[in-house]
Amino acid sequence: MLIKTVFSGFGGQGVLSMGLNLTHAAMLEGRYVTYLPAYGAEVRGGTANCTVSISDEEIASPVAYAPAFVVALNEPSMVRFQNKIQSGGVMFLNSDLIKEQPDRGDIEVVNIPANTIAEKMGNVKSANMVLLGAFVKKSNLVSLSSLIESLTVVLKGNQKLISFNKDALTVGYEFI
Amino acid sequence: MLIKTVFSGFGGQGVLSMGLNLTHAAMLEGRYVTYLPAYGAEVRGGTANCTVSISDEEIASPVAYAPAFVVALNEPSMVRFQNKIQSGGVMFLNSDLIKEQPDRGDIEVVNIPANTIAEKMGNVKSANMVLLGAFVKKSNLVSLSSLIESLTVVLKGNQKLISFNKDALTVGYEFI
Amino acid sequence: MKGRIVIDQMLCKGCELCIAFCPKQLITLSDELNAAGYLPSSFNDRGDCNGCASCAVVCPEVAIEVYRE
Amino acid sequence: MKGRIVIDQMLCKGCELCIAFCPKQLITLSDELNAAGYLPSSFNDRGDCNGCASCAVVCPEVAIEVYRE
Amino acid sequence: MKKIFSRPKSLKKAVFHYCPGCGHSIIHRIACEAIDELGIQEKAIGVPPPGCSVFAYYYFDVDMVESAHGRGAAVATGIKRAYPGAIVFTYQGDGDLSAIGTTETLHAANRGENITAIFINNAVYGMTGGQMAPTTMLGMKTTTSPYGRDDRFEGYPIKMSEILGQVRGTCYIERVAVNSPSNIRKARKAIKKAFQCQIDGLGYSLVEILSPCPTNWKKSPVEAWKWVGEVMAKEFPLGIIKDTTGKSDAD
């Protein structure tokens, strides 16, 4: 079974590290994975997104034309990817930054006030991890523990950051 | 009938203009012609040579591997081309500068004291034209008149030079 | 001299340069993201804008128009 | 000081530089072409060569060896 | 009240793709102001480079042609020689002009090609993600000088304007900066003067512009603008490097 997830938002919101964490966690669980960041000339501090593919067999293309999951951290991302997400897919929105709702009836939408939650925890920067936590709970793609295990690698052992993000992941996970 | 002639000597002896004149004359007589100068990195004011091909039909290759005629203005040239000239071919030597004789029995050798003759005429520089005159008389490749006609073109109308060379051609022609 | 500026909120990228270079501190960031995802700056007309245009000259987005009497 | 030079006729290209730079005019061109087709220069030992080596220093062909007492 | 400042005529109404606080967009605007003031919009042909400004033709409302990286001076030479009626300018980054384009630039200048170069020195390769440029400061960390530029390994910041000042085909070279209202106004004057040199047929003119790259310098726009004055301008002193026009700077 091959599942593709797109994370999208403004540069600086940490969408790439969300994808990287998920990819790494899935790798730890012995799945086939690919991670593809968007790159381009027009991306000048603008929007950023990445695609994570997780599967039980070799992955043909790392590109997602119709992702099963989309995690949108800002409005433009929601607008852009609601046209791509596959029917029956699930879209996760940072409801603090996205007021509108996607106008597709055939997809499930999960709203998470990630900024609010993160601010409560005293660090709005970890809103992305809150979302990621919520995402894995709902999507069931990987276990929370492998996510947390991945943090140490992805954050290159920066203890302070690790514990911060660990908590954010957990809170997000329990939010669902 | 395809006939190839090689003119060879030191740079400055005027071997190229000999070839050019012959080629032009043959062209005037409506023959197919090619003219190929030797060029190369090692030619640094050193030796020079050119190949003239004259034929009644299209000429395949302008290169001469076994020329019918060789006109040698110095010893190195004689030595080099005596190994290439075809059996039964004729070799013309500037006997003022070439003491040795080719050691091949199957070719005809014509010795012309071109420098002496030219000096007598008061211009050693036209030794090449003396040789050329003698060459066409013997080889019968073109008529003296077309040779003279060519001079005007090849020497770009420089009257002084033209008359000089015209005389040299004639004297050489009559020498044979 | 009296002046006034108009900031195009859609063009603004919230670089804060106009804020830094306004001699009268008449510009501040608004707290609403614009469509492009930036916090645009806005002009607080306290009446003492002199139309020096420093804000406009430094604006990388040509987002500021300046008026003067 | 007394000197003497030896010119390698095979190497010489008859450029006449040694001739031009010999302070004592001890070098001239010979009238026999060498194998390479040049008129090589030759040394006329009038006994007053001082071995200054100017000829050798300017010789592009390294054709001149200089001896000195 | 009447409008005393707004978008210049030859600057298209389009949203810049540049990062917040980027010097390129300022330079686009003042170049267009100069073009408008001289009334040469209909004669101008611009040659933008690969670089963050690769899309300059989305903004300049004049004829433009993309150049291969570093070859702007050669392309401009071809245009100007083929059609001397045009006012031809290159727009080149520091990687473009002072690294890969060194030969073309120096020789076009030496031939005194009657063209104008707008040379954006932001001390990095912006478009490709902030690699070291020939103009990168000593000690400065970039993605390809991760230990800080060290002259023993990476050499010194190179001063192309001073070098170009040496060749006789150049008529006017000035270094300016876009880091304050007054410097921006000076920069506009310099660009205008460079174009004027071409109109007068005086030869190769160049304006080097120290320009902030907040993104790759990892600074806020305001910090970046400060850094231009406090650090870059020390290594690359502002002012006229060569001027054979005899004309004063005032306009």
Next chain:
Amino acid sequence: MKKIFSRPKSLKKAVFHYCPGCGHSIIHRIACEAIDELGIQEKAIGVPPPGCSVFAYYYFDVDMVESAHGRGAAVATGIKRAYPGAIVFTYQGDGDLSAIGTTETLHAANRGENITAIFINNAVYGMTGGQMAPTTMLGMKTTTSPYGRDDRFEGYPIKMSEILGQVRGTCYIERVAVNSPSNIRKARKAIKKAFQCQIDGLGYSLVEILSPCPTNWKKSPVEAWKWVGEVMAKEFPLGIIKDTTGKSDAD
């Protein structure tokens, strides 16, 4: 009497393919003399160019590698960085170093690559038959400047040594000539000093040598040698252009 002048050890016993009176053969000899004096024959690696001196490896009895036209400085950089134990020198013509090789030369110099360049300025492209070089004199007729070099069309003679003197990675640059016994001796000293700079690890050193090309100048060797002093040296003044060694010239 004892032999006081003969062929240097590191110059192979071979007949030069150069024209009578050509400066290349003189320069080969004095470079070999310098190599012998410093005892670096076993360490030296030379990088000759396309050009009349393309066959330099037939004469220099040291390791040598052919370079693509103009890329000598880059090739030498690669060798020296890969094996710093070698004494690496390029041998480059004026077309090679100051036209197509401008970028590689300027940037190797700016990085202070610890290599030595022997730069033969004969004001023409010799090997290819006497075309105009960046160093060709104004008014001089060549096969590609048949009307005489005119700065309005062909630009000015370019002074690479002065330009290279500008970049901080260069430690020693001198212009000499091979047109008289004394100048030839000076030239030998300069080459030796340049090699010494490399031995001492001081950075990029270059010796520009004004060199006669009788064939393409259409002059006799003696006339050509005179012309070097009377015409070329006026445009390209002889002497030290840059010297950071502090060491005096005497040896």
Next chain:
Amino acid sequence: MNKMLFTGNAAIGEAAVRAGCQCYFGYPITPQNELTEYMANNLSRRPGCTFIQAESEIAAINMVYGASVAGVRAMTSSSGPGISLKQEGISFLAACQLPAVIVNMSRGGPGLGSIAAAQSDYHQATHGGGHGDYRTIVLGPSSVQELADLTYRAFEMSDKYLIPVMILGDGMLGQMMEPVEFKYEAPEVLPVRADALRGAKGRPSRFVRTFTSNPSELEELNWSLFRRYQLLQKEEVSFENYLTQDARLIVTAFGIGARIAKGAIKQARGYGMKVGLFRPITLFPFPREQLKELAKTTSYFLDFEMNMGQMIDDVKLSLEGAGEVSFYGRPGGVIPTSTELLRVISRIYSQKGLG
């Protein structure tokens, strides 16, 4: 399990370091910058090693030439326009029989093109974009793991045959991350080639050159290269056969294109179509016999490339008329989907009545 997540670009860098690559010379260009940056981090200050961000791609390839002459393992990398600029230098490397590894993470062309992944430099890589009769060994990886493995192999082959090797990747492979396992440790002492130029100490002086005024010398060089190319054809071809045994239609594709093809083929098999994939891994030498072999079991082929059709020439030349070859391609940096290719496959499958 000691797998790590690496971008393709970084994986090449790490593999090169472990292969004993001592010198890297490069110039920035998207989409291969991560490789240049990886080498900056790992070679800049490593004792005995060198990283130079060259002033241009031309300078970079000629620095590689110099380093290779001096006997060390050297590498450069670029993409489209930069690779074009290296052609003269590559021709010189080939002519002087100097090993070197050149990476092309190709992007959409021609011209400045796009920075998206493309396969339109196949001809340039395999037929020698430079002047003269030379060829380079060309490797076409299709995963990050293969990038790492082939990088190591590239250095080995280049030293063994004294032929420069080009790794022909693409922007997507370079940018994407996959788990990778490095099978070798960096050597303690870096290798130095036997015939290196390091000064004529204790031996006669040597020179490395191609220029000659005697063409037959140059002819002999060409023949000796040619003999090695034939040897490569015998010894070094590699390729992948995927579900070809019973296949009625065989897709030929390389690199990232082959991955997309696999996806399509899986789907096609799902619909009961007997489709297989032949993937050349060495693009030069091209696995000619091995492809011809397949013409015994089917005569229907579909060549799929992310370009206008380049490898298809080699496919046809291999089949020597034995098979019927259709083509599907998308140039310019467009990434086709497996489903899109599936449609093409089914159309051909039914048209040819293979069902």
Next chain:
Amino acid sequence: MNKMLFTGNAAIGEAAVRAGCQCYFGYPITPQNELTEYMANNLSRRPGCTFIQAESEIAAINMVYGASVAGVRAMTSSSGPGISLKQEGISFLAACQLPAVIVNMSRGGPGLGSIAAAQSDYHQATHGGGHGDYRTIVLGPSSVQELADLTYRAFEMSDKYLIPVMILGDGMLGQMMEPVEFKYEAPEVLPVRADALRGAKGRPSRFVRTFTSNPSELEELNWSLFRRYQLLQKEEVSFENYLTQDARLIVTAFGIGARIAKGAIKQARGYGMKVGLFRPITLFPFPREQLKELAKTTSYFLDFEMNMGQMIDDVKLSLEGAGEVSFYGRPGGVIPTSTELLRVISRIYSQKGLG
């Protein structure tokens, strides 16, 4: 009779001037210097015209690019190494659909090689030595007269199709003299292309570029080029059939090689062997159908090239297995003799039992 003796190089120059070539940008390299020098003499001071000896081949091709953008007829020329350096620029010309004429008087390669005549740049010329899917029109003259005629045609075609044209000659053609007749007079007013960039006067401003962040734009460019390549294949192929009617063995050869082949064939006919010559004059578009046609009357072909075998790929791709193709080649600048080729011909003739 108004024939004149011209070297091939000078003949190109004169023909270019008569074709209205307004700008020439070049850099010296043997064996094409006479062309550069001819242009120096004829364009340097001609009103409205430009000759520049550029600082490098790269500068030259980019000056051509600029002049072409401005709408005038422009040309550059070089050989082997210099042509390799122009590959990026040629790719840009093709990408921006700018006409230009590029002359390659090729010499022995690879590397610095030799300055003798060779044909080893065929692949580079016909398959696009630069990056991307583009092609250039490639013309292969075999006499000085044809050089002159094809030079004129090159400018015409390039303007018509907005595709750069390469004239692939060789050192011998460039250096040798033959009688030539120029069929056109230089135009009074020099042509200016309609879509030239000359300032946005009385029209909206325009830009010429390829770079895009949207690959499908680039894809469309590639398709539009591709359609023109197909059109060329239909409209513009030229070739020569020499004694092919009754031929049992057909030699395929181009350029100077074809001349040598003709000599050999004449001799072969003398010995009663039925041998003919097929000579492609447009190397791209390659006369595929026309060659395939010949496979109806014989199935024995001998490809002869002054290289290691490059055009032979196009020969085989044209025949699609319909014929058996032998090869004879001499690389590196060696000029084979007709007699030498005759030997090869007779061997094959008897081996295949054609006698």
